[in-house]
Amino acid sequence: METTFIFVKPDGVQRGLVGQILTRFERKGLQVVGAKMIKVDEELAGKHYAEHEGKPFYPGLIKFVTSSPIMAFAIRGVDAVTVCRKVIGATNGRNAEPGTIRGDLGMSGSYNLIHGSDSIESANRELALWFPEGVIEYDKSSNFWTYDASDRG
Numbered sequence: 001m002e003t004t005f006i007f008v009k010p011d012g013v014q015r016g017l018v019g020q021i022l023t024r025f026e027r028k029g030l031q032v033v034g035a036k037m038i039k040v041d042e043e044l045a046g047k048h049y050a051e052h053e054g055k056p057f058y059p060g061l062i063k064f065v066t067s068s069p070i071m072a073f074a075i076r077g078v079d080a081v082t083v084c085r086k087v088i089g090a091t092n093g094r095n096a097e098p099g100t101i102r103g104d105l106g107m108s109g110s111y112n113l114i115h116g117s118d119s120i121e122s123a124n125r126e127l128a129l130w131f132p133e134g135v136i137e138y139d140k141s142s143n144f145w146t147y148d149a150s151d152r153g
Contacts, residue, residue, distance in 0.1 A: 001076055001077060001078060001080070002076065002077065002078070002079060002080040002081055002120060002123070003033060003074055003075065003076045003080060003123065003127060003135060004074070004075050004076075004080040004081045004084050004116065004117045004123040004127075005072070005073070005074060005075075005115075005116070005117045005122075005123050005126035005127045005130060005131075006025070006072070006073040006074075006075050006084060006088075006114065006115065006116050006117075007070045007071060007072045007073065007114065007115045007130070008021050008022075008070060008071040008073075008113065008114055009064070009065065009070055009111070009112070009113055009114060009115060010064060010065065010067050010068035010069070010070060011108075011111040011112075011113055012071075012105075012113040012114060013037075013068055013069055013070060013071055014068055015105075015113075017105055017113065018071045020105070021101055021105075021113070021114060022071075022073065024087050024101055025073075025075055025084065025087060028077075028083065028087055029077060029142070029143075029146035029147070030075050030076065030077040030080060030083065030084070031075070031076040031077060031140045031143070032073060032074070032075060032076075033074045033075070033076045033135040033136050033137070033138075034072070034073060034074030034127075034131045034134075034135040034136060035071070035072065035073050035074075036071075036072050036131075037069050037070070037071050037072075038069060038070055038071075038072055038130075039066075039068075039069045040065050040066050040069075040070055041066065042062060042066055044129070044130075045061075045062045045065045045066050046062065047129055048065075048126065048129060048130075049061055049062065049065070060110075064110070064111075072130045072131070074127055074131055074135040076135075077146075078147055078151045080123075081116075081117055081118070081119060081120055081123055084116045084117075085116050085118065086100070087100060087101060088100060088101050088102060088114055088116045089101055089102035089103045089106075090102060090103070091109055091112055092106075092108070092109035092112065093105070093106025093107045093108055093109070093112060093113070094106075094107055094108075094109075101113060101114055102114070
């Protein structure tokens, strides 16, 4: 099982899409092990987007993510990073496949509703940043019906 980091960006929160977005992951069979609404300050935003510092779009990105609360999630499942990225869809909503979050709900490349970690390494870094208190460990009984025996180990 992997745990990945997801956050619904300010546009998704303002559009009232948090529930619909979370439902996509839960319907897929993924487990929520952390959730919180946060009004992001510039320091946290800067740490999260540190790899983009100095790029032309960086100031606008920081302004955007600090403009309104976000909803942060820790999501667990087999291959959670890859599965969540597929559920999210391409960065620009106009190019994202129908059936994905961005394909069904988004029209922009900048206001693209959601962030998802792109690797195990970035998931671990982002989870430590956004959930320093850790996540909740519990057995999800439906995993028996979600994963076959070879997935459960």
